[in-house]
Amino acid sequence: MLNNVIFILGGLKLIGALYAITIIFSVPLGILFALGEISRRRTLSKLIQTYTWIFRGTPLLLQLFFAYYGLPVFGIVLSPFAAACITFVINYAAYFCEIFRGSILGIGPGQYEAAKVLGMSYAQTMWRIVLPQAMITALPPLSNEGISLIKDVSLVSVISMHDILRNAREVFAREFTITPFIICGIIYLALSTIVVLLFKKLEKKVNF
Numbered sequence: 001m002l003n004n005v006i007f008i009l010g011g012l013k014l015i016g017a018l019y020a021i022t023i024i025f026s027v028p029l030g031i032l033f034a035l036g037e038i039s040r041r042r043t044l045s046k047l048i049q050t051y052t053w054i055f056r057g058t059p060l061l062l063q064l065f066f067a068y069y070g071l072p073v074f075g076i077v078l079s080p081f082a083a084a085c086i087t088f089v090i091n092y093a094a095y096f097c098e099i100f101r102g103s104i105l106g107i108g109p110g111q112y113e114a115a116k117v118l119g120m121s122y123a124q125t126m127w128r129i130v131l132p133q134a135m136i137t138a139l140p141p142l143s144n145e146g147i148s149l150i151k152d153v154s155l156v157s158v159i160s161m162h163d164i165l166r167n168a169r170e171v172f173a174r175e176f177t178i179t180p181f182i183i184c185g186i187i188y189l190a191l192s193t194i195v196v197l198l199f200k201k202l203e204k205k206v207n208f
Contacts, residue, residue: 004171008183011164015153015191022149023086026144030096035126037101045047055094061155062072062085078113080159082156092149099141103134136206143199150191164188175190 037048041095055063068083078086107130115125164187168180 004175004180005183007171008164008180009165009187011167012187013165014081014156014161015150018084018088018156019149020061021085022092022147025112026096029129030165031092033040033093033097034104036098037097038104046059046067052094052097055058055091056098060087060091060152061158067117079120080156080161083159084156084161088149088152092145095145096142097124099138100134103138104130107133139199139203139206143196143203146195147192147198150188150195154188 024122027113033051036044037052039045064084067078067087071078071083111129111133112125115129120128123205153193154163154165157163157169164184166183173180
């Protein structure tokens with residue numbers, strides 16, 4: 001029993017690495033894409049709209065399959081981990097883009113007018129006035145995406161990566177008991193709870 005638990009927990013390393021990489025890269029990308037989408041440059045805005053339409057409108061699993069099995073057709077061969085990282089970063093950046101776009105557009109026009117009176121440029125207005133407020137209002141939807149990411153990481157098992165779900169399935173196939181899945185469920189609940197608590201603490205800190 002203990003050996004099975006340790007074996008299943010071995011998948012946590014993969015979850016932690018993929019989760020961290022996705023958050024570190026997709027959040028800044030989401031902010032940049034949001035700024036591009038609301039910019040007056042119509043070509044840039046349309047390109048980003050098309051990008052979010054594609055990546056929010058197709059299953060993450062399909063995108064993962066394309067990155068790992070489809071790109072080699074074009075001569076691009078990625079390791080399972082690289083394919084997973086690229087897919088998750090691009091996919092979640094699309095969702096974060098829409099979250100930040102909504103938060104930025106929710107900032108009242110008075111904030112822009114006040115910044116203009118103070119002589120701030122557009123970049124200064126965004127960096128000093130708009131984005132800090134938009135980050136606060138974006139926290140609740142970001143929390144939801146953070147929980148979704150924990151669960152979505154289990155998809156990497158389809159490209160032969162050993163996360164906790166794949167490890168649980170291997171124990172199940174070997175011993176024909178549902179105990180590994182119960183352990184797996186408890187681990188996912190614990191991870192989701194940690195994410196929720198972290199975001200609640202963050203929201204409390206910024207007095208949301």
